[in-house]
Amino acid sequence: MELTSADPLLPPAQEPFYLPHADEVDVFTECHRNRLPVMLKGPTGCGKTRFVEHMAWRLGRPLVTVACHEDLTANDLLGRYLILGDETVWQDGPLTRALRVGAILYLDEVVEARQDTTVVIHPLSDHRRTLSLEKTGETVVAAPGFQLVISYNPAYQQALKDLKPSTRQRFASLTFDFPDREREAAILMSEGGVARDCAVTLVELAARMRPLRERGLPEAPGTRTLVAAARLIASGIPQRRACEVAIADALTDDPLLLGTLGDLIAGSFP
Numbered sequence: 627m628e629l630t631s632a633d634p635l636l637p638p639a640q641e642p643f644y645l646p647h648a649d650e651v652d653v654f655t656e657c658h659r660n661r662l663p664v665m666l667k668g669p670t671g672c673g674k675t676r677f678v679e680h681m682a683w684r685l686g687r688p689l690v691t692v693a694c695h696e697d698l699t700a701n702d703l704l705g706r707y708l709i710l711g712d713e714t715v716w717q718d719g720p721l722t723r724a725l726r727v728g729a730i731l732y733l734d735e736v737v738e739a740r741q742d743t744t745v746v747i748h749p750l751s752d753h754r755r756t757l758s759l760e761k762t763g764e765t766v767v768a769a770p771g772f773q774l775v776i777s778y779n780p781a782y783q784q785a786l787k788d789l790k791p792s793t794r795q796r797f798a799s800l801t802f803d804f805p806d807r808e809r810e811a812a813i814l815m816s817e818g819g820v821a822r823d824c825a826v827t828l829v830e831l832a833a834r835m836r837p838l839r840e841r842g843l844p845e846a847p848g849t850r851t852l853v854a855a856a857r858l859i860a861s862g863i864p865q866r867r868a869c870e871v872a873i874a875d876a877l878t879d880d881p882l883l884l885g886t887l888g889d890l891i892a893g894s895f896p
């Protein structure tokens with residue numbers, strides 16, 4: 627569990643670079659103003675986390691990020707009693723802290739968490755904006771500025787591990803996809819430090835690789851993989867090698883698919 631700002635919780639000090647793809651900045655701003663929780667939907671590595679970081683900076687709110695996983699329980703979010711010497715002290719979990727300071731709480735891949743977490747999310751995602759801490763008997767009311775944001779990758783989810791309608795319908799939903807070619811190239815130049823021609827070649831390579839998803843590739847290469855390849859290239863690793871390491875090998879272990887990806891890389895960087 628990662629707290630993204632140093633203690634005490636402060637808004638991000640510097641503007642995280644984020645290139646918008648549509649009206650998401652305006653829509654999120656209005657959701658925040660109207661105290662609406664937001665669900666960010668989209669494939670891995672397409673900019674959801676960066677967007678939340680950027681919005682926290684823009685709105686001047688601290689950001690608390692929790693990477694959800696299958697062992698994450700409601701108690702991990704709420705807090706627990708710790709024994710310190712002869713004393714038993716309550717320690718807030720990330721959700722409780724975010725509520726108290728009016729932070730943006732980002733639950734990344736929320737469906738991965740145990741079902742009991744939805745019990746605590748529901749009262750925070752409607753008009754109540756309160757949390758009952760059974761263990762301490764305290765009712766915590768969300769400080770102004772608190773906002774719940776969840777992310778969700780529809781491609782990963784199977785029927786058994788999907789968000790329940792009663793949860794989904796509490797959230798305004800913003801759909802993300804990979805940026806268009808012009809924007810993705812601009813991101814690679816800024817984030818990866820490569821020149822425009824190299825950025826464009828990487829983006830075109832990704833465009834050829836992404837349809838392989840229909841032919842067995844578990845997930846299309848996200849912008850994140852392209853940024854990683856660009857950084858390696860900018861650091862002096864030969865282009866083909868950088869693409870193998872950061873893109874192809876990161877996507878699959880399947881020898882046939884690796885062969886196809888390798889051919890595409892060789893075609894892009896002869």
Ligand SMILES: Nc1ncnc2c1ncn2[C@@H]1O[C@H](COP(=O)(O)OP(=O)(O)OP(=O)(O)O)[C@@H](O)[C@H]1O
Binds near residue numbers: 646675813817850
């Ligand atoms: N619109 C964008 N503006 C700036 N950088 C971007 C943008 N989209 C993607 N990136 C780059 O891609 C990287 C990966 O994006 P990010 O971590 O936000 O993905 P994500 O959608 O949250 O993925 P996951 O679902 O796996 O958590 C970022 O660190 C950033 O370098």
